[in-house]
Amino acid sequence: xxxxxxxxxxxxxxxxxxxxxxxxxxxxxxxxxxxxxxxxxxxxxxxxxxxxxxxxxxxxxxxxxxxxxxxxxxxxxxxxxxxxxxxxxxxxxxxxxxxxxxxxxxxxxxxxxxxxxxxxxxxxxxxxxxxxxxxxxxxxxxxxxxxxxxxxxxxxxxxxxxxxxxxxxxxxxxxxxxxxxxxxxxxxxxxxxxxxxxxxxxxxxxxxxxxxxxxxxxxxxxxxxxxxxxxxxxxxxxxxxxxxxxxxxxxxxxxxxxxxxxxxxxxxxxxxxxxxxxxxxxxxxxxxxxxxxxxxxxxxxxxxxxxxxxxxxxxxxxxxxxxxxxxxxxxxxxxxxxxxxxxxxxxxxxxxxxxxxxxxxxxxxxxxxxxxxxxxxxxxxxxxxxxxxxxxxxxxxxxxxxxxxxxxxxxxxxxxxxxxxxxxxxxxxxxxxxxxxxxxxxxxxxxxxxxxxxxxxxxxxxxxxxxxxxxxxxxxxxxxxxxxxxxxxxxxxxxxxxxxxxxxxxxxxxxxxxxxxxxxxxxxxxxxxxxxxxxxxxxxxxxxxxxxxxxxxxxxxxx
Numbered sequence: 001x002x003x004x005x006x007x008x009x010x011x012x013x014x015x016x017x018x019x020x021x022x023x024x025x026x027x028x029x030x031x032x033x034x035x036x037x038x039x040x041x042x043x044x045x046x047x048x049x050x051x052x053x054x055x056x057x058x059x060x061x062x063x064x065x066x067x068x069x070x071x072x073x074x075x076x077x078x079x080x081x082x083x084x085x086x087x088x089x090x091x092x093x094x095x096x097x098x099x100x101x102x103x104x105x106x107x108x109x110x111x112x113x114x115x116x117x118x119x120x121x122x123x124x125x126x127x128x129x130x131x132x133x134x135x136x137x138x139x140x141x142x143x144x145x146x147x148x149x150x151x152x153x154x155x156x157x158x159x160x161x162x163x164x165x166x167x168x169x170x171x172x173x174x175x176x177x178x179x180x181x182x183x184x185x186x187x188x189x190x191x192x193x194x195x196x197x198x199x200x201x202x203x204x205x206x207x208x209x210x211x212x213x214x215x216x217x218x219x220x221x222x223x224x225x226x227x228x229x230x231x232x233x234x235x236x237x238x239x240x241x242x243x244x245x246x247x248x249x250x251x252x253x254x255x256x257x258x259x260x261x262x263x264x265x266x267x268x269x270x271x272x273x274x275x276x277x278x279x280x281x282x283x284x285x286x287x288x289x290x291x292x293x294x295x296x297x298x299x300x301x302x303x304x305x306x307x308x309x310x311x312x313x314x315x316x317x318x319x320x321x322x323x324x325x326x327x328x329x330x331x332x333x334x335x336x337x338x339x340x341x342x343x344x345x346x347x348x349x350x351x352x353x354x355x356x357x358x359x360x361x362x363x364x365x366x367x368x369x370x371x372x373x374x375x376x377x378x379x380x381x382x383x384x385x386x387x388x389x390x391x392x393x394x395x396x397x398x399x400x401x402x403x404x405x406x407x408x409x410x411x412x413x414x415x416x417x418x419x420x421x422x423x424x425x426x427x428x429x430x431x432x433x434x435x436x437x438x439x440x441x442x443x444x445x446x447x448x449x450x451x452x453x454x455x456x457x458x459x460x461x462x463x464x465x466x467x468x469x470x471x472x473x474x475x476x477x478x479x480x481x482x483x484x485x486x487x488x489x490x491x492x493x494x495x496x497x498x499x500x501x502x503x504x505x506x507x508x509x510x511x512x513x514x515x516x517x518x519x520x521x522x523x524x525x526x527x528x529x530x531x532x533x534x535x536x537x538x539x540x541x542x543x544x545x546x547x548x549x550x551x552x553x554x555x556x557x558x559x
Contacts, residue, residue: 011507011530016355018509024166024336026343026356027529029417030097030243031512037244039252039259041171046241046263048174049333050270051181051326053297054131058231058383059275060282060295062224067210068203070217071279074224078231079272081461083265085394086235088401090264093239094256095248096415100236101344104393106415108400108429108468110479111348111422116430117393118345124233124390125338126363127382129156129331130370136327137371139298143320152371155327156364162328163335163360167244170332177329184322188304189277192284195307199284206283209291222454223384229457230387231271232394237337238264298323338363351535387457388444392436395464396429404428404472411472411480418528420517420541426479428472436464482542485517506530 017023020034037045063071093103100121104114133155140151162173192199207213212220242264248256281300293299301319309315342359346352375382404410416422440460443452452459501510505524519526521537 011533013353013507014355016357017353021165021168023356024168024340026340027347027353027532029102029512029515029528031515032247033512035097035244035246037167037171037246039246039255041175042241042245043259043263044178045167045171045174046238047267047270048170048178048329049237049241050267050330051177051185052128052132052330053135053274053278053323053326054128054330055231055271055274056278056281056297056300057131057135057295058228059278060297060300062227063206063279063282064208064286064291064294065210066217066220066224067208067212068206068214068279068283070210070212070220070224072276073216073221074228075272075275075279078225078228079268081229082232082235082268082271085232085398086238086265086268087261088398089235089239089394090242090260092401092415094242094245094260094264097243097245098415098417099243099340099344100239101341102417103239103415104397104429105417105422106412106480107397108404108411108426108472108480109396109433110424110426110430111419112424113426113430115345115348117433118341118348120389120393121233121236122338122341122345122363123386124236125334125341126367126370127375127386129159129334129338129364129367130375132327132331132334133159133367133371134375135297136324136331138296139320139323139327142298142302143316149372152368155331156368156371159328159331159335160360160364162332163339164357166336166356167241170241170336173332174329177325181322181325181329184318184325185274187318187322188281188301191308192280192304196284200280203280203283206286208283208286219450219454222451222458226384226387226454226457228275229391229461230383231268232387233390234267234271235264235394236341237333238267240333240337240340297326334367335360335364338367347529347532351533353529353533384457385441385444388440388460389437391457391460392433392440392464395436395461396433396468399432399465399468400429400472403469404477408469408472410477416481416485418517419531420519420526420539421481421483421485423479423482423542424539427475428468428477428479431471432464432467435467436460436462439463482539504530506534 025034059071059075062074089103093099101114101118104117105111109117133152136155137148137151140146140154141148162169205214210217210220242260245256245260246252278300281304282294285300285303286294288303289299298319301322302315305315305318306312339356339360342363343353343356346359405413437460440456442448443456443459446453502513502516502525503510504516504527505522506526507530509527511527515528516525517528517531519531519541521534521540
């Protein structure tokens with residue numbers, strides 16, 4: 001991709017970036033012209049990513065470590081928190097057709113402030129890709145006898161070609177595979193219910209390694225909840241699909257809301273159910289395979305089915321099909337979302353964008369490295385630490401969306417995501433996240449004692465949620481907008497919102513008005529991507545003299 005050497009030099013994009021089917025508007029607002037899917041298709045694609053078996057592994061792991069009661073309440077309380085925090089994020093993303101990074105920019109973090117959250121989100125995608133890929137690798141190892149290093153390599157490389165064409169292919173993949181996956185999902189629990197119903201009663205008395213036995217212990221509950229709360233960032237992957245929702249109208253209002261709520265915060269209902277299923281299956285097979293292997297989904301599946309299907313080979317085939325299908329459905333989402341987050345991160349660091357596919361390969365490479373380093377063996381520790389930072393980010397964003405914008409009425413009521421309209425850093429979201437993360441990480445390492453150590457993610461969530469509106473009130477929202485949009489909401493000077501597209505003065509492609517802004521450096525209408533990639537303007541548009549010029553500027557060049 002060429003850089004802009006002067007205000008008049010034309011910017012060119014490579015074939016990966018200029019192809020919208022491959023690029024999938026990785027750094028942009030998703031335009032109306034591209035959003036051709038129905039509410040049902042978008043919701044199905046989003047929910048298809050919930051097929052992951054890490055939920056089984058997490059539910060099994062915390063049950064083995066902390067016992068039934070602590071795992072149960074940890075799962076249920078966390079699910080409630082995740083559901084409530086997911087509602088405003090899903091709504092705003094679907095309404096404004098933007099991904100989690102663009103949403104974060106305008107929800108109190110600023111243009112560069114959200115760079116750190118892009119890194120946090122990218123970490124979420126490759127951590128979970130590695131966990132899911134490990135589960136698939138374990139299935140390959142058990143079914144075909146491949147060494148784990150080779151099984152992990154195949155599990156990672158298998159995903160890449162499926163993600164190249166983004167939403168266009170993923171929407172079909174998720175819908176086509178959904179019925180078979182749902183049937184296989186409930187099969188082992190159904191078998192146990194029919195063949196050994198007493199096992200469910202045994203589950204409620206399962207103690208695992210818990211020092212409190214099967215009973216409740218506040219500290220162990222906090223530790224269990226901390227592990228499951230790391231899944232709070234999953235809403236970002238849901239949003240990566242929900243941004244393709246059709247516009248909300250009077251005609252589709254009911255369908256639109258159902259789709260957004262079901263595929264947005266509603267993901268955690270199925271997620272919590274799978275964690276409870278993993279908890280039950282781990283307690284069921286632990287006496288057979290031992291505590292060390294009882295949290296492996298492939299072990300859960302084959303040992304559960306074996307009480308119904310006497311042929312071990314057939315059990316292994318069914319189990320392998322289920323695991324591989326599940327892991328493909330989720331890891332295409334992890335890889336896809338990772339490619340979006342890395343695109344956002346590196347475009348701001350290097351002012352260059354080689355294409356989403358490049359960052360897809362990068363994300364899978366990191367995940368594969370973690371798989372080969374056996375990250376699965378440190379599941380609780382990895383997720384427990386990660387949740388402290390992820391929860392602070394989500395807490396600050398939610399505070400902006402539910403308190404600062406609608407109640408305190410500080411800052412714009414809409415989501416502004418374009419670099420030319422934003423301050424580089426907004427202390428409202430960015431500051432509250434950094435402070436909350438620092439305090440919760442200190443608590444996680446025992447600085448404030450065992451009680452706060454167990455509940456460190458809750459410290460993170462509470463501090464970020466409370467601190468964000470305080471900082472907004474103190475600053476009176478002055479760091480939300482570096483300059484006001486020229487006319488109307490998030491558009492360009494003189495632009496006609498009823499006009500479908502406007503030509504970018506830099507790259508000459510046509511974009512919808514909501515993706516455009518006026519640039520004094522280029523002396524015309526600039527698209528949001530060219531604005532992000534410009535490394536020579538030095539934010540001239542945010543200076544006093546430029547703001548005066550913008551205010552009196554005539555209509556930009558139109559298509």
